[in-house]
Amino acid sequence: MGDTGNTRVLIAGGGVAALEAALALRDHAADRVSIELLAPEPELWYQPLSVAEPFGLGEVMHFELDAIARSLGAHRTPAGLTGIDAWRHVAHTTRNTEVPYDILLVACGALPLPAVPGAVTFRGAADREKVAHLLDEIASGEVRSVAFAIPWGAVWSLPAYELALLTAAHLDAHGIRGVELTVVTPEAEPLQLFGPPASEAVRSLLDASDVALRTGAYTGGFGDGVLELVPGPELSADRIVALPRLEGAPLDGIPQTLAGFIPVDAHCHVHGVADVYAAGDITSFMVKQGGIATQQAEAAAEAIAAAAGAELDPRPFHPVLRGLLLTGGEPWYLRRELSAAPERAPAADYHALWWPPAKIVGRYLAPFLAELAGVETPAELPATAPDMVAVEVDLDAETIAKLATSQFALEPGHREGESRVADVMSRDPVLVAPEDTLGEVAERLVQRGATAAVVGEQGRPVGILTTADVVRASAARVQPNETPVRLWMTAEPVTVPPHWPAAAAALLMSEYRIHHLPVAEDDRVVGMLELEDVRKAEMLAGTGLGAAGDE
Ligand SMILES: Cc1cc2nc3c(=O)[nH]c(=O)nc-3n(C[C@H](O)[C@H](O)[C@H](O)COP(=O)(O)OP(=O)(O)OC[C@H]3O[C@@H](n4cnc5c(N)ncnc54)[C@H](O)[C@@H]3O)c2cc1C
Helix, strand or coil, rough: CCCCCCCCEEECCCCCHHHHHHHHHHHCCCCCCEEECCCCEEEEEEEHHCCCCCCCCCCCCCCCHHHHHHHCEEECCCCCCEEECCCEEEECCCCEEEEEEEEEEEECCCCECCCCCCCEECCCCHHHHHHHHHHHHHHHCCEEEEEEEECCCCCHHHHHHHHHHHHHHHHHHHCCCCCCCEECCCCCCCHEEEEEHHHHHHHHHHCCCEEEEEEECCEEEEEECCCEEEECEECCEEEEEEECCECCCCEECCCCCCCCCCCCCCCEEECCCCCCEEHHHHCCCCCCCCCHHHHHHHHHHHHHHHCCCCCCCCCCCCEEEEEECCCHHHHHHHEEECCCCCCCEEEEECCCCCCCCCCCCCCCCHHHHHCCCCCCCCCCCCCCCCCCCCCCCCCCHHHHHHHHHHCCCCCCCCCCCCCEEHHHCCCCCCCECCEEEEHHHHHHHHHHHCCCEEECCEEEEEEEHHHHHHHHCCEEEEEECEEEEECCCCCCCEEEEEEEEHHHHHHHHHHHHCCCCEEECCCCCEEEEHHHHHHHHHHHHHHCCCCCCCC
């Protein structure tokens, strides 16, 4: 590998991030890399206009991947990635084959899962018929109220606002009156990631279209015309259209978060796994958006090109969020630099703030797809477009985390006499290092009679390894005495502070469907909470035998 001219780059995926990376690699290191796409589906679906399709306002474009791969001098292997053997540099596939790589880029997107039981889940092109059917039901008078719900978790919330506004415009155009439309979101403000001017603009658009708005609300299930919301009150509606919650598919031998996302550094290198990169919705970056996916893909491609010997100084990923909101009238362009101390105010305007004005802005992908589709894109900026230069500052993960509302993050209240996490946690959890082997950790778990260990780096919790992970690794026949815990742990674990009410921690465990919760204070591990301990504390409290702080 290096300047031999034949670094084998395997890109798992055939979507937005995969193609942007392939195009960027061709630009930076065409003579140094051979590119193979590992992608199960034969086509790339361009999702953004799927929102408009049921209203007859747009058409979902799709492109044949084999032809795209050929035009890039690459080839496609029709299979999905299931995991890797990091030592041998081979990828395992859904066809039970092995594909060798020098460098792997994981760009296999996220799985859209139903988030609101009982609701119509809108995942994109695949669900356009469901929305079309809903419009028929409204037209026939069968449905008089619809709520568009954004669940907590990793989502791209814009399509929910678009669906609501497009529905309102459709009803107006067809002279249908008296249908109640509502948007329900856990965001504090609509589209809060784009900043206050955009939020205000969306608020007034919703207002003008008679779409009600319920912010700061976490959705539960929907049944008998009632959508459960936390905090209450519940919402009555004939139908709920919900966005899905996104999760990453499990990939053996690659560290993933609880939701299956892959933590990466600013060059999109996967923490602790040599020669493996990730970009797009599969990464643990909280904003799941095509523009962000292409920016990560470009950062990864530059790092990969440099590793393959190309002469360039790879630039880190600087997220710039851009959005185009379809309203049924004039589309709105939104932009905000998602980093510390932006030098320009976030903007919301009727004019195109960047160019070409595609729904997914990728430096390489947008013009490439436009050419494939036979759409003309001007080579130069129009005179009216303002300066497009992004503000280049360090990532500010904290602000993004705060704004992205991807966590179940209700601030819990505390009742007199109620147990706190500190009262029921174990204060001496099994603490291991990321480079400890699976064998060593399994031995310590057995010695301590524990079922989970916190993986810490300088006292900071970076993962959790449960006995289920050890079993999973054994099933994949990895060498327990050679394999570091880092490759099989759940990365970036959800943690809870010791002062929280135990009941709130239990709610968190139930929302995340987990049995172990590391307890951290000032980013340092101070204990471990097990579901069993919380249940026991609740039972004792119920019988009056155990109160907060009882020994
Ligand atoms: C309705 C809707 C509207 C949207 N609107 C916008 C918008 O206006 N603007 C915007 O920027 N973004 C928008 N997005 C988000 C955008 O589509 C995604 O963020 C973007 O596609 C993510 O790119 P990706 O490459 O990570 O994943 P994807 O584009 O989803 O591609 C994933 C690829 O990986 C393949 N794959 C799956 N599993 C495996 C596996 N195991 N191994 C190998 N390959 C695998 C898939 O077949 C696919 O080819 C929208 C999304 C939806 C659903």
